[in-house]
Amino acid sequence: MKQEKGMTLIVKRITKVTVSLIFLFGVYIVLHGHLTPGGGFAGGVIIALSFIHLVLAFGKEAALKRITDTVISVSESVGGLLFWGIALLGLVFAGTYFLNFLPKGEPFTLFSSGTIVLCNIAIFLKVGAGLFAIFLALALFRITDDKQEGRNGL
Amino acid sequence: MVPLFVIIPLAAAFLIPLVAKVRQDSARWIANTGAWLLLCFSIASFWWVKNTAIVYSVGGWKPPFGICMVLDSFSALMLLVINLVGCIVLLYSLDYIKKYTSPHLYYTLFSLLLAGLNGLAISGDLFNLYVFLEISSIASYALIAFGTEAEELEASFKYLVLGSVADVLILFGIGVLYGRVSTLNMADLARSLQGISLADPVLYATALFLVGFGLKTALVPFHAWLPDAHPAAPAPMSAMLSGVVIKVVGAYALTRVIFNVIGITPLVSTVLIVLGVISMAAGVLLAIGQWDFKRLLAYHSISQIGYVIFGIGLGTPLGVAGGLFHLFNHSLFKSLLFLNSGAVEYATGTRDLRKVAGLSRSMPVTSATSLIASLSIAGIPPLCGFWSKLIIIIAAFQANHIAGAVVCILTALVTLASFLKVQQYAFLRVVDNVSREAREAPLFMRAAMIGLALLCIATGLFFWPFMESVIKPAARVILDGVRYAGMVLGG
Amino acid sequence: MSLYALCSILFSIGLYCLLVKKNLVKKIIGLGIAEYAVNLFFILLGYRQNGEAPIVDTYAAAGQYFVDPLPQALILTSIVIGLGVTAVMVAISVRIYEKYRTFDINEIRRLKG
Numbered sequence: 001m002k003q004e005k006g007m008t009l010i011v012k013r014i015t016k017v018t019v020s021l022i023f024l025f026g027v028y029i030v031l032h033g034h035l036t037p038g039g040g041f042a043g044g045v046i047i048a049l050s051f052i053h054l055v056l057a058f059g060k061e062a063a064l065k066r067i068t069d070t071v072i073s074v075s076e077s078v079g080g081l082l083f084w085g086i087a088l089l090g091l092v093f094a095g096t097y098f099l100n101f102l103p104k105g106e107p108f109t110l111f112s113s114g115t116i117v118l119c120n121i122a123i124f125l126k127v128g129a130g131l132f133a134i135f136l137a138l139a140l141f142r143i144t145d146d147k148q149e150g151r152n153g154l
Numbered sequence: 155m156v157p158l159f160v161i162i163p164l165a166a167a168f169l170i171p172l173v174a175k176v177r178q179d180s181a182r183w184i185a186n187t188g189a190w191l192l193l194c195f196s197i198a199s200f201w202w203v204k205n206t207a208i209v210y211s212v213g214g215w216k217p218p219f220g221i222c223m224v225l226d227s228f229s230a231l232m233l234l235v236i237n238l239v240g241c242i243v244l245l246y247s248l249d250y251i252k253k254y255t256s257p258h259l260y261y262t263l264f265s266l267l268l269a270g271l272n273g274l275a276i277s278g279d280l281f282n283l284y285v286f287l288e289i290s291s292i293a294s295y296a297l298i299a300f301g302t303e304a305e306e307l308e309a310s311f312k313y314l315v316l317g318s319v320a321d322v323l324i325l326f327g328i329g330v331l332y333g334r335v336s337t338l339n340m341a342d343l344a345r346s347l348q349g350i351s352l353a354d355p356v357l358y359a360t361a362l363f364l365v366g367f368g369l370k371t372a373l374v375p376f377h378a379w380l381p382d383a384h385p386a387a388p389a390p391m392s393a394m395l396s397g398v399v400i401k402v403v404g405a406y407a408l409t410r411v412i413f414n415v416i417g418i419t420p421l422v423s424t425v426l427i428v429l430g431v432i433s434m435a436a437g438v439l440l441a442i443g444q445w446d447f448k449r450l451l452a453y454h455s456i457s458q459i460g461y462v463i464f465g466i467g468l469g470t471p472l473g474v475a476g477g478l479f480h481l482f483n484h485s486l487f488k489s490l491l492f493l494n495s496g497a498v499e500y501a502t503g504t505r506d507l508r509k510v511a512g513l514s515r516s517m518p519v520t521s522a523t524s525l526i527a528s529l530s531i532a533g534i535p536p537l538c539g540f541w542s543k544l545i546i547i548i549a550a551f552q553a554n555h556i557a558g559a560v561v562c563i564l565t566a567l568v569t570l571a572s573f574l575k576v577q578q579y580a581f582l583r584v585v586d587n588v589s590r591e592a593r594e595a596p597l598f599m600r601a602a603m604i605g606l607a608l609l610c611i612a613t614g615l616f617f618w619p620f621m622e623s624v625i626k627p628a629a630r631v632i633l634d635g636v637r638y639a640g641m642v643l644g645g
Numbered sequence: 646m647s648l649y650a651l652c653s654i655l656f657s658i659g660l661y662c663l664l665v666k667k668n669l670v671k672k673i674i675g676l677g678i679a680e681y682a683v684n685l686f687f688i689l690l691g692y693r694q695n696g697e698a699p700i701v702d703t704y705a706a707a708g709q710y711f712v713d714p715l716p717q718a719l720i721l722t723s724i725v726i727g728l729g730v731t732a733v734m735v736a737i738s739v740r741i742y743e744k745y746r747t748f749d750i751n752e753i754r755r756l757k758g
Contacts, residue, residue, distance in 0.1 A: 035700075036700065037700065041721060070175070074172065074175075076171075077168055077171045077172040078172070080164075080167075080168040081168045081172070084164055084165060084168055087161075088161060090213070127725075134732050134736075137736070138736065138739060141739055281719055281722075285726070288726045288729075288730070291730075292726075292730060295733050296733060299737055299740075302740055303744075304755060305755050305756055307737055307740050307741045308745075308753050308756055309756060310737055311738070311753075314733065314734055314737065315663060315664075315672060315676075318663070318676050318679075318730055319660065319663065319664070321730075322659075322660075322676075322680055325687075325723060326656065326683050326686065329686050329687045329690060330649075332687070332690060332716070333690040336713070338715075338719075382756045386756070
């Protein structure tokens with residue numbers, strides 16, 4: 001008998017609709033971080049939640065087909081390095097660490113606050129990848145009696 | 155220049171996971187390069203801070219509106235301690251970590267720990283201090299559990315619980331202070347708190363900070379996590395924990411907040427003196443009966459931190475200078491002792507003093523450096539420990555704390571007895587067929603131990619110029635108290 | 646004053662749970678409660694009567710009376726830190742269960758002396 005991975009058919013149908021909506025909502029919160037509450041961290045958590053939703057509904061192979069180990073690990077490091085790089089560019093170009101050196105356009109529009117949008121994107125990469133990696137590491141850790149399995153190095 | 159202390163180790167910590175996927179052993183070189191650069195900068199910082207404080211406004215926002223980083227003589231001393239011990243411990247780890255799987259994770263966590271400690275030492279804002287304290291705490295929780303054996307996990311969990319209690323207490327104290335004066339910049343806080351210094355919220359915040367930072371620095375009665383956590387960690391991490399973390403995260407932060415922000419009062423001074431004396435006595439009495447080498451060293455850490463807090467709590471120029479000098483010396487000789495115990499464990503596979511013998515013939519470098527470190531911690535002239543203990547005892551007599559001075563002297567004698575036992579059992583006695591096949595430690599471990607031993611001897615021989623140029627300016631910053639606000643905010 | 650008292654009560658419930666309970670998972674939950682209590686205390690410190698949410702939407706809103714926005718930014722940082730510590734605690738508890746086969750701290754006592 002073929003074993004069904006994940007949850008029931010109703011959950012799977014609904015998940016196919018809602019995953020992209022959750023992802024889009026997370027991206028909206030990240031990009032509007034300087035206008036509305038939220039920003040990088042909250043948006044990153046929501047995007048990680050969309051991937052966790054996939055894992056819960058379809059089983060871990062489905063999520064891992066879409067976004068592999070290496071992609072998670074690399075995007076986490078790239079997010080951290082991007083944030084560090086933006087702060088350092090403030091030091092190099094404009095003289096003070098972390099200075100907001102990009103042009104600040106019209107207030108209350110989308111591209112209006114210099115480096116804050118880029119910092120939000122860097123934070124969302126790191127937080128989203130990090131949270132999803134923590135969830136995968138804890139969910140895939142299997143306790144066996146003879147051999148220890150686990151995920152490390154992520 | 156000031157934010158480089160945070161930029162460099164963070165770069166190392168973020169780069170290593172990326173690069174280690176491609177080349178496994180590049181992690182060691184990135185981490186070591188970062189640490190040596192930091193050491194050069196921290197030595198150079200003594201020239202930058204001659205009698206003044208460098209204030210760096212992050213992001214261009216001037217204090218008190220923005221976060222600022224303040225580098226003054228006290229911070230320069232702590233940066234020297236952190237980066238010196240960090241460099242030498244990283245050198246030692248080049249060989250020691252080969253026993254564990256995934257060494258690049260160790261280097262990442264270690265760089266994060268260095269970033270957190272450096273940021274804590276140069277932070278000028280109270281909440282920024284809390285954030286860097288958390289970064290270094292989380293890195294050390296993960297590093298203690300690095301080997302994932304049963305005992306290491308248990309020790310790490312114990313440290314986690316007590317460390318988290320300390321963190322929430324500190325955050326609560328910061329909240330109480332913020333509620334009173336609505337600013338978080340340390341200089342601005344010092345200025346605003348001057349008129350209202352023993353009013354109820356400030357006293358409540360002082361008590362919360364004493365308990366929180368006291369937990370982090372393992373004062374008695376908050377010491378319960380230290381004898382489990384320090385032996386269980388890998389040896390270089392034990393050296394870093396006992397030699398640096400409990401001092402920077404505990405004693406430095408406590409001194410900075412109580413002396414420079416809230417302002418020392420006779421009540422708080424008495425509490426610090428009492429806690430210091432109890433720590434001295436309890437630590438050394440608990441250490442006598444220990445047979446596990448690292449557990450014995452951990453109990454001695456408790457008693458030596460008691461010396462530091464006693465000296466700083468005295469509040470006199472000589473007392474504070476003695477306390478700071480003892481802080482520096484302890485980081486040197488305690489790290490050296492932990493590195494020695496790591497070498498003994500690497501060679502013989504055990505930490506029990508009853509099971510090893512006669513190592514002075516098979517491991518000459520380890521036993522020689524261990525002899526120097528044991529004489530230092532017991533206070534034998536002309537090594538460094540003697541001068542700092544002498545200064546603290548003289549300061550105690552001058553300040554009329556005769557009971558405290560007597561406890562200092564007795565503790566020094568019992569410490570001497572305890573380390574004579576260590577030397578006798580592990581290195582000097584010769585018993586047949588035990589530890590014959592122990593071989594000397596590998597090259598980098600030997601180099602690290604010899605480096606620290608030479609520093610112990612040099613600090614002991616040249617203690618007077620060292621006191622004048624490094625310790626006395628730091629003590630002056632502490633004793634200036636809330637006039638620190640004037641130095642930072644400019645008038 | 647009642648603000649301090651009520652947050653302190655919630656904080657002590659969390660601290661009691663963290664220190665007294667014998668199950669590792671209950672300790673983690675206790676730490677969560679203690680951290681939420683401190684975060685709540687911090688945010689409530691920023692409240693001003695008749696203040697609006699501190700979001701500037703249009704030019705006309707720039708002169709309004711807002712609640713204090715600084716604690717809100719600080720608590721965001723503090724929540725992230727709490728998440729990090731909880732993640733490390735849970736990971737260590739999972740591995741402790743694998744080694745000791747129990748969550749009861751009375752059984753997890755190999756370190757003595």
